Amino acid sequence: xxxxxxxxxxxxxxxxxxxxxxxxxxxxxxxxxxxxxxxxxxxxxxxxxxxxxxxxxxxxxxxxxxxxxxxxxxxxxxxxxxxxxxxxxxxxxxxxxxxxxxxxxxxxxxxxxxxx
Amino acid sequence: xxxxxxxxxxxxxxxxxxxxxxxxxxxxxxxxxxxxxxxxxxxxxxxxxxxxxxxxxxxxxxxxxxxxxxxxxxxxxxxxxxxxxxxxxxxxxxxxxxxxxxxxxxxxxxxxxxxxxxxxxxxxxxxxxxxxxxxxxxxxxxxxxxxxxxxxxxxxxxxxxxxxxxxxxxxxxxxxxxxxxxxxxxxxxxxxxxxxxxxxxxxxxxxxxxxxxxxxxxxxxxxxxxxxxxxxxxxxxxxxxxxxxxxxxxxxxxxxxxxxxxxxxxxxxxxxxxxxxxxxxxxxxxxxxxxxxxxxxxxxxxxxxxxxxxxxxxxxxxxxxxxxxxxxxxxxxxxx
Amino acid sequence: xxxxxxxxxxxxxxxxxxxxxxxxxxxxxxxxxxxxxxxxxxxxxxxxxxxxxxxxxxxxxxxxxxxxxxxxxxxxxxxxxxxxxxxxxxxxxxxxxxxxxxxxxxxxxxxxxxxxxxxxxxxxxxxxxxxxxxxxxxxxxxxxxxxx
Numbered sequence: 339x340x341x342x343x344x345x346x347x348x349x350x351x352x353x354x355x356x357x358x359x360x361x362x363x364x365x366x367x368x369x370x371x372x373x374x375x376x377x378x379x380x381x382x383x384x385x386x387x388x389x390x391x392x393x394x395x396x397x398x399x400x401x402x403x404x405x406x407x408x409x410x411x412x413x414x415x416x417x418x419x420x421x422x423x424x425x426x427x428x429x430x431x432x433x434x435x436x437x438x439x440x441x442x443x444x445x446x447x448x449x450x451x452x453x454x
Numbered sequence: 455x456x457x458x459x460x461x462x463x464x465x466x467x468x469x470x471x472x473x474x475x476x477x478x479x480x481x482x483x484x485x486x487x488x489x490x491x492x493x494x495x496x497x498x499x500x501x502x503x504x505x506x507x508x509x510x511x512x513x514x515x516x517x518x519x520x521x522x523x524x525x526x527x528x529x530x531x532x533x534x535x536x537x538x539x540x541x542x543x544x545x546x547x548x549x550x551x552x553x554x555x556x557x558x559x560x561x562x563x564x565x566x567x568x569x570x571x572x573x574x575x576x577x578x579x580x581x582x583x584x585x586x587x588x589x590x591x592x593x594x595x596x597x598x599x600x601x602x603x604x605x606x607x608x609x610x611x612x613x614x615x616x617x618x619x620x621x622x623x624x625x626x627x628x629x630x631x632x633x634x635x636x637x638x639x640x641x642x643x644x645x646x647x648x649x650x651x652x653x654x655x656x657x658x659x660x661x662x663x664x665x666x667x668x669x670x671x672x673x674x675x676x677x678x679x680x681x682x683x684x685x686x687x688x689x690x691x692x693x694x695x696x697x698x699x700x701x702x703x704x705x706x707x708x709x710x711x712x713x714x715x716x717x718x719x720x721x722x723x724x725x726x727x728x729x730x731x732x733x734x735x736x737x738x739x740x741x742x743x744x745x746x747x748x749x750x751x752x753x754x755x756x757x758x759x760x761x762x763x764x765x766x767x768x769x770x771x772x773x774x775x776x777x778x779x780x781x782x783x784x785x786x787x788x789x790x
Numbered sequence: 791x792x793x794x795x796x797x798x799x800x801x802x803x804x805x806x807x808x809x810x811x812x813x814x815x816x817x818x819x820x821x822x823x824x825x826x827x828x829x830x831x832x833x834x835x836x837x838x839x840x841x842x843x844x845x846x847x848x849x850x851x852x853x854x855x856x857x858x859x860x861x862x863x864x865x866x867x868x869x870x871x872x873x874x875x876x877x878x879x880x881x882x883x884x885x886x887x888x889x890x891x892x893x894x895x896x897x898x899x900x901x902x903x904x905x906x907x908x909x910x911x912x913x914x915x916x917x918x919x920x921x922x923x924x925x926x927x928x929x930x931x932x933x934x935x936x937x938x
Contacts, residue, residue, distance in 0.1 A: 340836070341829045348828020348883070349821040355878035356820035359612070360811040363653065366611060366881045367890075367914045373882060374922040382929035384937060390849075395831035398849055399856065399883045400824070401918065405929070408922050412930025417938075424931065428923055431846070435853040435884065436919070439891050442861040443911055447895030450865035452597075452607040506900040606897035606913070608864050610873020610880050610889050612816070615809040650797030651804070659804040663792075697807045727874065730809075777797075 340394055347389075347396025355400075370401050377405025381413075407431040458581075461675025463642050463668070470637040471580040473787060474587070474628040476743030477522035479514050480736070481596065481622030487722045492744045493623075494521065500597060500622055508542065511595035511624075515540070515551035518591055518624035526628055533557045533628075534585030537576055539568035540593045540735055541620075542602060543768075547593050557589070566661075566690050567644070568592040569625060569739035570762025570783035574641040576629040577785070586631050593624035594734030603654065603769055616656035618692045618718060619728035625739025627747075636750045640786040642672040646766065648779040654772045658695025658730055661763040664780035665691060666702035669761060672784050673708045681711040683786070684755045687746060689738030689762045690718035692730035717741030738762045756789045816877055823876030827883040831856055853884055860885030864892040890914035 355369050364372075380386040386406040389397040397403060408428050415427025429436065458465050478493045485496030495517065502510040515538065523530065536555060538548035539562035552559040564571035572590030579585045597607055599620040605611050629638065647667050651660035665688055673679060680686055680703065691699055696716045703710050718732035721741060742760055749755045762785075767778040792800070834855050838848035860883075863869040869889045873880045880886055895911035912919070 341832050344832035345825035345829040348831075349825030349879070352824030352879045352882045353817050353821045355882045356817050357813070359878050360813055360816055366878070367917060369878065370882065370887070370890075370914070370918050371921045374918050375925040378922070378925035378929035381926075382932040382936070384933070395835055395852065396828045398835075398852070399828045399831040399885075401882050401884060401887055403853075403884070404887070404918070404922050405926060408926030409929040409933065412926050413933045416930060416934040424927060427930070428926055431850065432922075434850045435857060438854040438857045439861075439888055439915065442858055442888065443891035443895050444908070446861045446865035446892045447899060447907055447911065450867075450892075450896055451899075452893070452896045453867045508900075601897060606893040608867060608870050608889070608893035608896055609914070610864075610870045610876075610886060610893075612874060612877035612881075614811055647792070648797075649792050649800040650794075651801070656808065659808060662804070663800060694807055694809070698804055701803065701807070 343393050344396040347393040348399050351397070351400045351402065373400065373402040374405040377402035378409045381406045381409040404432060460640070463645070463671040464675035465578070465641050465643070467577055467581040467638055469581050469631065470639055470790065471577045471629050472632040472634040472637050473747065474630050474632060474634055475522060475526040476625065476627045476747045477518050477525055478625045478740035478744040479518050479521070479623055480740055483726060484621055484623055484721055484740070489721060489741070489745045492748065493740060494744065507595055507597035507601065508546065511540065511542070511547045511593055511598050512550045514595065514624040515547050515591060515593045516554050518593070518626040519551065519555060519589060522589060522626040522628055528587070530555050530557050533587050533589055535560060535576070535579055535588045536591070537562055537572040537588065538591040539563050539572065541565065541599050548591070564762070564781060564783065565764030565766050566733060566735050566737065567762035567764030567781050567783050568735045569627070570689070570760055570785055573627060573629065573638065573760070573785050574643060574783055577638040577641060580629055580631055588629050589626055590629060591624060591626035592735035592739040594620050594622065594736040596620040596622045599734060613729055614655050615729050616653070616658065616694050617729045618657055618690065618731055618733035619722065620734040621718070621721060621732045621736040621740070623736035623740045625736060625743040627739070627743055635789045636787045637790050638785060639788050640676060642668050642675065642784040644668040644782040644784070646779045646781050648777050651778045652775065654767065654778070656694065657690070657733055657765050658692040659698055660765050660778040661691055661780045661782070662695040662698035662702060664782040665695070665699050665761055665763050666706060668782040668784050669703065670706045670708055672759065680708055680713065683713060683757045683759045685746065685758045686710060686714045687738070687742065687758055687760050688714065688716045689741070690731070690733035691716045691763055692718045692733060694730045750787070750789050753789065758787050760785045760787060819875050820877045820879035823872065823879030824883060827880065827885055856884050857888040860888030861892045864889045865896070887915060887918065
């Protein structure tokens with residue numbers, strides 16, 4: 339069941355992106371930025387967290403989730419230490435993924451050559 | 455206007471320089487296309503044994519020029535000028551390749567119109583008695599061009615239906631004095647036309663107005679019609695640009711008589727994922743050199759009008775949301 | 791040079807000849823590919839949960855695992871082929887984020903390991919991080935002020 343929910347929700351989220359991509363002149367890079375910012379906004383409105391809780395990977399795999407984990411990190415730090423915490427929390431939840439992306443990106447680029 | 459001018463944009467050649475020889479080298483995907491068996495050389499590794507894509511393109515140019523010399527049984531010292539260009543910044547492929555030959559060199563940039571530009575200037579040099587034998591060459595490489603103008607090669611991008619696929623290859627053409635047919639009879643030098651197109655994924659509709667402008671000028675200057683030619687051969691308008699050109703020529707009062715063929719739209723096999731067709735400097739250079747020139751030698755085709763179109767934008771101008779200025783040069787080649 | 795109204799008239803004419811993207815087909819393929827990647831991510835999450843990991847930890851490890859897969863498939867030259875089919879379906883999941891980094895890094899290796907590869911690998915990922923972090927700071931602040 340959770341697989342089906344993840345499939346459907348993840349599918350719907352990326353389909354929104356595909357429709358934006360096809361019907362505008364925006365590049366996929368623009369759509370990614372739009373999704374991340376969208377994730378931050380939905381988190382501020384308190385909407386993204388329930389979506390992740392309900393649908394699991396369906397909401398947490400698309401890049402909009404990046405906006406959610408970044409925002410959630412900021413929010414948690416603000417809760418703990420007030421305004422002085424505003425910069426310290428942003429990578430709290432997302433740091434692992436960013437570090438992984440940088441390190442794997444570096445290593446695989448060393449190992450492989452572009453081919454086609 | 456000077457004596458060799460006809461009308462406003464068209465020049466004639468009193469000595470009608472000959473197209474003496476051609477040589478084409480292409481990549482594996484072009485080799486699988488309908489003209490695949492006609493190219494002189496088809497490489498099976500797009501990197502051509504080099505470390506970078508840019509080096510691979512350079513090697514294509516060196517190969518095309520040296521093999522053209524070998525095919526014509528000539529030495530570099532027999533050639534008076536080399537005219538070449540490509541799509542990379544500061545035309546590095548042509549510049550670096552030219553360093554391999556002790557031949558006086560003009561580097562040209564006309565984007566994908568470069569081979570037509572080079573052939574016109576080569577014919578002028580020969581006709582003006584500045585040289586006896588001149589080589590015109592133009593190259594493009596799918597990967598080096600993709601890197602410069604668009605995205606990293608392994609980036610997952612879905613290309614829109616108007617996108618074209620840059621041809622990997624280099625075509626070199628030897629022009630000179632002589633009796634050999636076919637000969638260069640007329641050339642119409644294009645003006646830059648900017649119809650406000652901005653989509654760098656849609657070169658065809660950006661370039662079509664430039665093609666229509668130059669072709670119209672050609673027919674008007676010479677009081678000819680499209681049907682006076684066996685074939686009107688464009689370089690890389692692709693499917694979209696070709697269909698727009700047909701409508702524009704109709705409007706201009708010179709309807710194409712079913713004798714228009716676009717190298718970009720014809721060079722790849724039907725099942726290749728190339729959307730609107732091929733593009734790049736090499737499209738017209740190798741298409742004319744290996745497909746149409748032999749047809750002329752065999753006498754199957756007697757009069758052709760080559761029209762090379764070029765989109766004169768840069769990655770920077772695209773980022774700054776500028777329009778895409780375009781040009782088209784036309785050169786008439788006839789079996790006399 | 792053509793004036794504005796000539797340019798506009800031409801754009802109208804050109805429009806008729808420009809093929810439309812296959813909206814329905816593209817969306818359907820994006821849905822299937824994006825959905826499949828999400829379902830795979832769910833499987834990875836379930837696996838980590840089954841080892842007794844806490845939910846937030848499992849989420850972080852899922853992201854890392856999917857980034858690894860996206861990076862590997864890019865290196866092997868498979869991801870861009872998947873993207874031709876999937877479009878946004880393969881670009882928008884976190885595996886697509888990894889693809890932007892690895893593809894750019896591989897591409898710019900020829901311009902050197904420092905100013906080529908390492909500098910250019912964030913060509914597309916950089917804007918995502920920049921806008922992500924900036925919007926997150928603002929959004930986090932708003933959320934804190936709104937909900938306390």
